[in-house]
Amino acid sequence: MAEAYFPVGPGLGPEENFLSLDDILMSQEKLPGRAESALPRLAFALGQGAGPGDSLPEGSKLEIPLWLAKGLHDSKRRIISVELPKVYKEAWRTVFSADANVVDLHKMGPYYYGFGSQLLNFDNTENPQIAQSILQASTFVSRFRRIMDSSQNAYNEDTSALVARLDELERALFRAGQKGLNDFQCWEKGQASQITASSLAQNYGKRKFTEVDV
Amino acid sequence: EAKSGRTDLIFLIRFRHCCLLRNQRCVLAYLYDRLLRIRALRWECGSVLPNAVQFHMSAEEVEWFNRYKKSLATYMRSVGGEEGLDLTQDIKPPKSLYIEVRCLRDYGEFEIDDGTTILLKKNSQHFLPRWKCEQLIRQGVLEHILS
Numbered sequence: 455m456a457e458a459y460f461p462v463g464p465g466l467g468p469e470e471n472f473l474s475l476d477d478i479l480m481s482q483e484k485l486p487g488r489a490e491s492a493l494p495r496l497a498f499a500l501g502q503g504a505g506p507g508d509s510l511p512e513g514s515k516l517e518i519p520l521w522l523a524k525g526l527h528d529s530k531r532r533i534i535s536v537e538l539p540k541v542y543k544e545a546w547r548t549v550f551s552a553d554a555n556v557v558d559l560h561k562m563g564p565y566y567y568g569f570g571s572q573l574l575n576f577d578n579t580e581n582p583q584i585a586q587s588i589l590q591a592s593t594f595v596s597r598f599r600r601i602m603d604s605s606q607n608a609y610n611e612d613t614s615a616l617v618a619r620l621d622e623l624e625r626a627l628f629r630a631g632q633k634g635l636n637d638f639q640c641w642e643k644g645q646a647s648q649i650t651a652s653s654l655a656q657n658y659g660k661r662k663f664t665e666v667d668v
Numbered sequence: 669e670a671k672s673g674r675t676d677l678i679f680l681i682r683f684r685h686c687c688l689l690r691n692q693r694c695v696l697a698y699l700y701d702r703l704l705r706i707r708a709l710r711w712e713c714g715s716v717l718p719n720a721v722q723f724h725m726s727a728e729e730v731e732w733f734n735r736y737k738k739s740l741a742t743y744m745r746s747v748g749g750e751e752g753l754d755l756t757q758d759i760k761p762p763k764s765l766y767i768e769v770r771c772l773r774d775y776g777e778f779e780i781d782d783g784t785t786i787l788l789k790k791n792s793q794h795f796l797p798r799w800k801c802e803q804l805i806r807q808g809v810l811e812h813i814l815s
Contacts, residue, residue, distance in 0.1 A: 457708075458707070458708035458711035459708035460704065461704060462697075472693060472696075472697070473696065473701075474697070475697055478697055491679075521690050525683075525685070525689065526682060526683065526686060533679050644814065646760060646761065647760050647761055648812050648814055649759070649801075649802055649812045650806075650812070651805060651811075652712035652713065652806045652808075
């Protein structure tokens, strides 16, 4: 309750927050793509050439991180064209519409929702609106109910089983729910006015900082 | 031929530029996060930082901390009438003027407003005014006991 550290949160929708550490981690996730033209001397950097002078032949398949895909992509598709990763394709969409609660979203890339929102930036998919409805209707909304329920009712328990199948956005929601629950219980027990040691002071006791003579 | 060479290299230049921007973003986010944590230190540890923490801060960060402290102090003086309002006190709503505390580690002598000094030894319990102890409780020297 007395926390004073407020980190920059992830961006909502197709815009990332530049300074958000979560967004930086999320944009490190890889994306399948194709080289649209022969890329001289990039083969080594992208991990496919034998020596630093090789060029990537046209049409070769690449796995590039999102930040690189966003940087090299332009509407005329001269350099790179990107494809949807498997999880956002038709096959998985039908799985989600069937029952979204059983899917292990943490395994599908721990930043499913964030990454999906970023994919909408590349307008070379055939139907970004379907991708959008998946983010809203089937997956998020149907899973949200379960997350909210479990976060509000698991007090002082080991929640690792509940949290294991959630992606990062859902975990943040879960933690917010848990925090609300814990704060309320604390208030009910009359501990709301108890002054506690700051978390920094507690960590300071546990870790050994190198002793300094100033 | 020279022209084709040049247009070829555009991709390379763009790639390198992307990498540079990425590195810049990571560095900036790291430094910004450090500043956010240093700002939180002012609210949690008060205006004097423990030496070990200060050792790990760069000179610019110490400078930033001092300027933030000054800004906060100016603001607190301007709010709340004559003497100003100390916003870093009473983070949790107070229920009483005096509170029961137990000492968690040896601290030494501690003087309260009416001049008496109290010796804070490990596991000793005292009944002290709330505003004097709040700092020490947050630092982990004392523990607030609810009756």
